[in-house]
Amino acid sequence: MFSSLNYLSFVLLCSMRQRSYKTFWKEADSLVKSVGVSHLCSRCQNLSVSFWNSYWMLPSDVCGMNCFWEAAFRYDYMKTHPSEKMHLAVVACGERLEETVTMLRSAIIFSIKPLHFHIFAEDQLHESFKDILDEFPYEGRVNYTLYPITFPSESAAEWKKLFKPCASQRLFLPLILKNVDSLLYVDTDILFLRPVDDIWSFLRKFNSTQIAAMAPEHEEPRIGWYNRFARHPYYGVTGINSGVMLMNMTRIRRKYFKNDMTPVRLQWGEILMPLLKKYKLNITWGDQDLLNIMFFHNPESLYVFPCQWNYRPDHCIYGSNCKAAEEEGIFILHGNRGVYHDDKQPTFRAVYEAIKNYSFGDDLVHSLLQPLEQELQKTTHTYCGRVYKVFIKQLTQSIRDLYARRSKGR
Numbered sequence: 001m002f003s004s005l006n007y008l009s010f011v012l013l014c015s016m017r018q019r020s021y022k023t024f025w026k027e028a029d030s031l032v033k034s035v036g037v038s039h040l041c042s043r044c045q046n047l048s049v050s051f052w053n054s055y056w057m058l059p060s061d062v063c064g065m066n067c068f069w070e071a072a073f074r075y076d077y078m079k080t081h082p083s084e085k086m087h088l089a090v091v092a093c094g095e096r097l098e099e100t101v102t103m104l105r106s107a108i109i110f111s112i113k114p115l116h117f118h119i120f121a122e123d124q125l126h127e128s129f130k131d132i133l134d135e136f137p138y139e140g141r142v143n144y145t146l147y148p149i150t151f152p153s154e155s156a157a158e159w160k161k162l163f164k165p166c167a168s169q170r171l172f173l174p175l176i177l178k179n180v181d182s183l184l185y186v187d188t189d190i191l192f193l194r195p196v197d198d199i200w201s202f203l204r205k206f207n208s209t210q211i212a213a214m215a216p217e218h219e220e221p222r223i224g225w226y227n228r229f230a231r232h233p234y235y236g237v238t239g240i241n242s243g244v245m246l247m248n249m250t251r252i253r254r255k256y257f258k259n260d261m262t263p264v265r266l267q268w269g270e271i272l273m274p275l276l277k278k279y280k281l282n283i284t285w286g287d288q289d290l291l292n293i294m295f296f297h298n299p300e301s302l303y304v305f306p307c308q309w310n311y312r313p314d315h316c317i318y319g320s321n322c323k324a325a326e327e328e329g330i331f332i333l334h335g336n337r338g339v340y341h342d343d344k345q346p347t348f349r350a351v352y353e354a355i356k357n358y359s360f361g362d363d364l365v366h367s368l369l370q371p372l373e374q375e376l377q378k379t380t381h382t383y384c385g386r387v388y389k390v391f392i393k394q395l396t397q398s399i400r401d402l403y404a405r406r407s408k409g410r
């Protein structure tokens with residue numbers, strides 16, 4: 001029990017109890033009771049003195065009481081839902097409603113096993129999400145839960161300004177979705193061109209030390225960002241991209257991570273804020289940089305999947321450099337840099353619009369594939385348009401597979 005809980009929250013809970021701070025006391029006490037760990041309160045302070053003295057000041061920043069704990073226990077319902085489902089998480093803030101919904105639609109179109117969406121969104125987006133998601137044709141295959149954006153409260157401002165609004169939320173998913181074993185996190189600008197089941201199946205390929213899977217940030221070191229500019233450690237030759245991140249969160253919660261802040265290994269919930277503090281002035285891409293630092297120190301824990309599972313403009317805007325996609329097509333498209341919404345990369349935009357335009361139930365060949373191919377043929381004046389066939393190669397196969405399953409009644 002103790003090891004699976006956020007240690008720093010413990011310390012805070014304990015100190016709250018002692019101060020008898022009225023409102024918090026009640027809340028903290030009932031939380032402590034509800035997890036049956038009140039006896040640990042004296043112990044964690046003892047530990048904190050002997051073990052944690054070197055950065056005893058840090059816990060107050062990590063806090064957790066109102067956020068980690070509340071969130072973790074409020075969403076406890078997963079306990080009663082065994083994990084034969086696939087779990088997909090996304091964080092939507094600002095203007096990302098339509099983009100997120102389009103991503104979710106692409107997941108629904110091709111997936112086979114039941115899906116549960118965990119949607120973290122700013123409060124003002126909840127009603128719209130609910131209205132739209134309740135209209136989706138689920139056929140009992142899809143369920144969703146909406147969550148507020150949840151940060152460690154005292155450092156909320158610091159986390160929020162770290163990167164694009166709310167993006168660092170993903171770092172806290174293993175702590176918030178405590179009863180979810182495994183999770184696929186994706187950015188809002190992702191489109192699935194084949195069943196979620198296929199990337200989900202990488203979980204079974206993890207060896208005993210692997211806890212997460214991501215794609216490299218670049219295929220071509222000459223245009224790589226990390227290897228040319230980073231002022232912090234990063235994974236591998238060109239770093240990793242966190243826009244598509246498959247996690248065995250059971251393992252993430254259990255692991256003690258090597259790090260360059262203390263000789264002691266730290267758990268996920270303990271390592272984030274010290275890492276941010278240390279590298280705050282040197283990181284550019286926010287939480288993705290923190291993940292790169294973490295996996296630099298724990299490389300045996302990462303499963304690297306090929307670039308066609310996270311295909312970005314960088315893979316074609318200077319010429320095609322994702323060999324795997326040239327051969328097998330793009331599996332997951334990642335339109336970062338806003339390319340679904342401007343005219344800079346019409347190839348990416350066409351795929352986005354085609355999925356957005358598609359109505360569930362319509363014939364996929366006539367209502368999705370054919371109009372898309374027509375649009376793509378207009379983009380051959382661009383570098384990405386020159387390889388437009390890689391954008392529909394897997395999509396064509398996915399549609400074929402889907403119709404084959406349907407004709408067999410599965």
Ligand SMILES: *[C@@H]1O[C@H](CO)[C@@H](O)[C@H](O)[C@H]1NC(C)=O
Binds near residue numbers: 042043046
């Ligand atoms: C904590 O430390 C105090 C004094 O050092 C000791 O009396 C107490 O037994 C310790 N509690 C635990 C749970 O180890």
Ligand SMILES: *[C@@H]1O[C@H](CO)[C@@H](O)[C@H](O)[C@H]1NC(C)=O
Binds near residue numbers: 077140144
């Ligand atoms: C969907 O999830 C909710 C919790 O968000 C749960 O109460 C409900 O039973 C689930 N429905 C199905 C069909 O699994």
Ligand SMILES: *[C@@H]1O[C@H](CO)[C@@H](O)[C@H](O)[C@H]1NC(C)=O
Binds near residue numbers: 231232278279281
């Ligand atoms: C941050 O970058 C500067 C300049 O490259 C470097 O000297 C410093 O060691 C870096 N800080 C950390 C914590 O790596």
Ligand SMILES: *[C@@H]1O[C@H](CO)[C@@H](O)[C@H](O)[C@H]1NC(C)=O
Binds near residue numbers: 204250251
């Ligand atoms: C995740 O890891 C745990 C612990 O090793 C294991 O029991 C579980 O089956 C794994 N989940 C998946 C989906 O492979």
Ligand SMILES: *[C@@H]1O[C@H](CO)[C@@H](O)[C@H](O)[C@H]1NC(C)=O
Binds near residue numbers: 208300
């Ligand atoms: C698992 O795979 C990673 C990456 O190939 C490797 O670094 C690690 O040593 C492997 N772990 C085991 C236990 O073989």
Ligand SMILES: *[C@@H]1O[C@H](CO)[C@@H](O)[C@H](O)[C@H]1NC(C)=O
Binds near residue numbers: 371372375
């Ligand atoms: C999507 O619909 C818009 C508006 O009806 C149309 O202009 C566009 O060509 C369509 N795009 C694709 C790829 O189907």
